Amino acid sequence: MIQIYGTPRGSAGRCYMMLEEVGQPYEIMPLDMMEKKEHKSPEYLKLNPNGKVPCLIDGDFVIWESTAINFYLAEKYKPELLGRTPEEKGLIQQWSTWCMVELQPPLVDMIIQLMFVPEPKRDMALVERSKEKVPPMLAVLDQAMMGKTYLVNERLTVADFNVASVVNIAAAMKFDLSPYKNIERWFSGMKERPSFKKFIDLRKH
Ligand SMILES: N[C@@H](CCC(=O)N[C@@H](CS)C(=O)NCC(=O)O)C(=O)O
Incomplete structure (x- = not known):
């Protein structure tokens, strides 16, 4: 299943909108950005070296930058949006x-x-x-x-x-x-x- 990092209240919000629009199930990945600063952890930096959210994982494919994620989701799951x-x-x-x-x-x-x-x-x-x-x-x-x-x-x-x-x-x-x-x-x-x-x-x- 697609996994997404990032609260819907930030830049990731537009990706949640697109995930809903393309109708793919997804899992919201926990990431403590406040106290534990997990977005700067070595594990997370392997996914997005910028230490920012959103980041989306689809199988073994990893992509970051919210609008790029939206283009990817449209291209793969609802190409009529292109x-x-x-x-x-x-x-x-x-x-x-x-x-x-x-x-x-x-x-x-x-x-x-x-x-x-x-x-x-x-x-x-x-x-x-x-x-x-x-x-x-x-x-x-x-x-x-x-x-x-x-x-x-x-x-x-x-x-x-x-x-x-x-x-x-x-x-x-x-x-x-x-x-x-x-x-x-x-x-x-x-x-x-x-x-x-x-x-x-x-x-x-
Ligand atoms: N241009 C990026 C912006 C990403 C971004 O700035 N995300 C913020 C949350 S809304 C973030 O991760 N901030 C943590 C930090 O900068 O340390 C996108 O649209 O994906």
Whole structure:
């Protein structure tokens, strides 16, 4: 059975969504990252030398990086979530890369400062700068979603899951999505999927 390391509340969350979407059974592997720092143990570093989660094991195959894991799961278990042409594949990669390297970093900076850094040490200037970066990117996504149900060529793809997982962080960080009607419509549809519901449920525990 597929094994996955990483709490659904972190970067691994999007992989749980994809595991649910492809309908493969999986086992959540225990990893004490707080007290025992098991993600830095020699055993775990053999799986992911970065000492980070998620990491997924499928038989004797090991893969890390959350969006790469999602592409792997789609390729192996639900290839209809991938593009059919070079153009579709390009756009799926475009949105998946964009959400990871553009939209997510300012959100993560805010989470780190507001949730993990003690108040006296908090870099509020970084929080403010990060906060300002997000709305223009949401506007880009909103424009791209105009009149559409899915991000790429009106077919549900890996890009929808990867981007939805980051939009979910923005929503959790109380960014107002109401000015972005196209995002709201698409995101509501994604939230109706059983895989998304399970992902939200897993994050509660
Ligand atoms: N780009 C990586 C990010 C992985 C990552 O930063 N994971 C965090 C948890 S959300 C982690 O393992 N942090 C532990 C550490 O950095 O020591 C991915 O998307 O898989």
